[in-house]
Amino acid sequence: MGRLADVAVAGVYQTQQGDLSDCRQPSVWWESVRGACADAGLSVGDIDGIIGDGPLDPGLRDRMPAPGIAEQLGHPLRFHARSAVGAGSTASGLNLAAYAVSHGLAEVVVIANAVAGRGGGYASADRDEAVAAMAKLSGPYEYVYGTTRVSDCAVMAMRHMHDYGTTAEHLAEIAVAQRHGATLHPLSVHGRRGELTIDQVVGSRLVADPLHLLDCCSINQGGGAIVVTSAAGAAAVGRHPTVVLLGYGEGHSHIDPNAVEKLTEFPAARLAADTAFGMAGVRRDEIDVAGIGDHFTIGVLMGLEDAGFCGKGEGGAFVSGGGTALGGRLPTNTSGGFLSFSHAGICGIFTLIEVVEQLRQEAGPRQVPAARLGFVSGVGGVQQAFSAAVLGRA
């Protein structure tokens, strides 16, 4: 039986992000997969395992995507699994891929995310339709009162401010830091809008107090994929420095927000991070670069606290003065995150790809010097489920 660290992220790829309503989702899915294979020095014909969703196809085909993919590849796939941590499923998908490869169940496993076309619901390119669809994710005990995804997180920020003195300016630091990274990434959705200032963020209109418009991610479309192989295989191809999964953990705690003791502290996030760091044998202060689910700025602030990078209530001080910016104490979501890079579907894949590019030293103008160890925390739902990973350059 192999170890996690014998497995590498061998290839990554991201498509154009933004409004892909003129594209077919299957085309974006295959573009992502083909691109990630090429980045790994492989071709789609080498794929023998799949994690997560495939090209959209009606009915049962969507629930069971591997046979349809195998049919197009012309050979059977040996593995398919699906994780269920919502937008944070990417790190958990990586763990499943690592399991498959380290156990000899598959050799080349792809994880892909693609959102495109004119379908409705929360994948819609129409913002009003997507907002209405997302509002109902909370369930009838909340949505009847007019909750939204923003309000679900705003109540957390409100209580965090009350308990710990966190301010709107603290939250704005996160948006400002991430926008800077986005300006340095040609595929980012919002980088072309230029830099932000703290005054601009706190001066943007309130969406759900205390969260301002620029504390929130927008909704867009896009694709991305990752290819996982054995570390030895990736090293033999030699196209990139080898990035391996050193540790992994999950935490799932509650589905109804009234059923968790506090809305400012999520022990399941701590559990996921502790498991990942323990497995990796890595300390928090050794991490060079982080990716933390950032549907809203408050998610990053609480995510840093809950993952143990600072104490509970110390997130405001941690992010102050560009704490999460390039050059700061812990560069986080350096391509812009969901806030400024892309918020499409299982968007945690973009978080993970950026950490991989950093550890490869291939992040160009965003490069964190000598980055060797990275941490990823994928957040599912509204702080309901977490998957955490520690990655390293071999």
Add this chain to the structure above:
Amino acid sequence: MSDYQKFLPEGIPDSHLPFWDSLREHQARVQRCDDCRAYRYIPKDLCFRCHGDRATWTAVSGAGEVYTYTVVRRAPTPAYQADAPYVLAHVTMTEGFRMIARLTGAEPEAVRIGMPVVIAYEDVTPEWTLFTFRPAGAPGGPGLAQS
């Protein structure tokens, strides 16, 4: 035929109906564990504290205090937007569990964490009753003494 344009509960399992029936009767009842006596709001099969699987629908005081809140300015649909800005509150009830609803009868700027509130019922259609929180003792609200 109702002209109510906001979201109504969908997909409510039969096992949850006693709660929604209790709203229609203007006396909220929630599950209370028969074994350890813990209250829980949204119905579940197991008690989170003792894992008991027996519970009794139990009337609640309707009184609590604001644990946290937000003011929604960008609402999910036009029907909700017509009410914006409106306050959503998570309220810790005197029985120790939290409930979520609108907080009405107070200006958004006047809402504070810790503020005492009471439940008021709102018959939105002949079939469905929802509830709001109102400041305790506010005019027009069902003060504690009346409940």
